[in-house]
Amino acid sequence: MRRLLRWTGWGLGALAVFAVFLVLGGFAASEAMIRWPQRGEAPALKASADPGAVARGKRLALIMGCHDCHGADLAGRPFFDQMPVARVAGPNLSLAVPHQTDGEIARAIRQGIAADGRPLWIMPSDGFSRLSDAETADLIAYLRTFPPKGLVQPAKQIGPVGRIGVLMGRFKSEPQMLADQRGLEPVDLGPQYAQGRELARACMECHGRELKGGDLAHAPDLAIAGAYDLADFEKLLRTGVAAGDRRLGLMSEAAPGRFNALTHEEIAALHAYLKARAQRAS
Numbered sequence: 001m002r003r004l005l006r007w008t009g010w011g012l013g014a015l016a017v018f019a020v021f022l023v024l025g026g027f028a029a030s031e032a033m034i035r036w037p038q039r040g041e042a043p044a045l046k047a048s049a050d051p052g053a054v055a056r057g058k059r060l061a062l063i064m065g066c067h068d069c070h071g072a073d074l075a076g077r078p079f080f081d082q083m084p085v086a087r088v089a090g091p092n093l094s095l096a097v098p099h100q101t102d103g104e105i106a107r108a109i110r111q112g113i114a115a116d117g118r119p120l121w122i123m124p125s126d127g128f129s130r131l132s133d134a135e136t137a138d139l140i141a142y143l144r145t146f147p148p149k150g151l152v153q154p155a156k157q158i159g160p161v162g163r164i165g166v167l168m169g170r171f172k173s174e175p176q177m178l179a180d181q182r183g184l185e186p187v188d189l190g191p192q193y194a195q196g197r198e199l200a201r202a203c204m205e206c207h208g209r210e211l212k213g214g215d216l217a218h219a220p221d222l223a224i225a226g227a228y229d230l231a232d233f234e235k236l237l238r239t240g241v242a243a244g245d246r247r248l249g250l251m252s253e254a255a256p257g258r259f260n261a262l263t264h265e266e267i268a269a270l271h272a273y274l275k276a277r278a279q280r281a282s
Helices: 002-035 053-064 066-070 093-099 102-111 133-143 160-167 174-180 191-207 222-227 230-239 250-259 264-281
Strands: 077-082 086-090
Touching: 002 160, 053 066, 053 133, 053 191, 053 250, 066 077, 066 086, 066 250, 102 133, 102 174, 191 222, 191 250, 191 264, 222 264, 230 250, 230 264
Parallel strands: none
Antiparallel strands: 077 086
């Protein structure tokens, strides 16, 4: 009996050691995936210097949601705290931007690659990648108006569930997502809907490159917008209140701060595009 117990103990000990090495190996592999340097040239792009650049850049920043993660003063703020998945804060851009070139900022925005080559995570480069050089230059001009303020935000913490998601390919860095989604675009419905299609890039962060829905944000296919008349659609974008006086979670939280920067004509163009897209899909 003692021999049996001894061998059982050795077996359990070996399993425990194996489990420890498995956990440590998984941690090391996920850490490498999270931090692995990325290739990507910083574009030869300069911040706009004309008198209207900052105003145009501010409007883009509002519509594209820069302040949602980085705060009203760009000093950063915690915006995701769901352990054991992750704990993430938007970086303090007021401290980071002065130490980066215009090209490095443009690369971070549109390619999801930090100034030191690290891949960025939870940075919606899918929408920003569709900005033109002129729009990106305006946005950088706006970002450079903020004086340094506050402290460096805590580095992101990826919990065990988040690391399993990284290892399984469920969670991906922005460069990887851009590579995987290369060629995916909102459907082109012709020149009469070109403005609305361009404005839809602000929807990609939650609804995906093709506007077919996003798993992480639980965002639906924007074919649902086809059921809205223009008045209800504009009310949703400006107030966050959906038809029937309903609240729609993240959409209701984000919409007023972002889409009030759109004119009535732009909202009408976006609505017309999404409605035509829904009709085509039906």
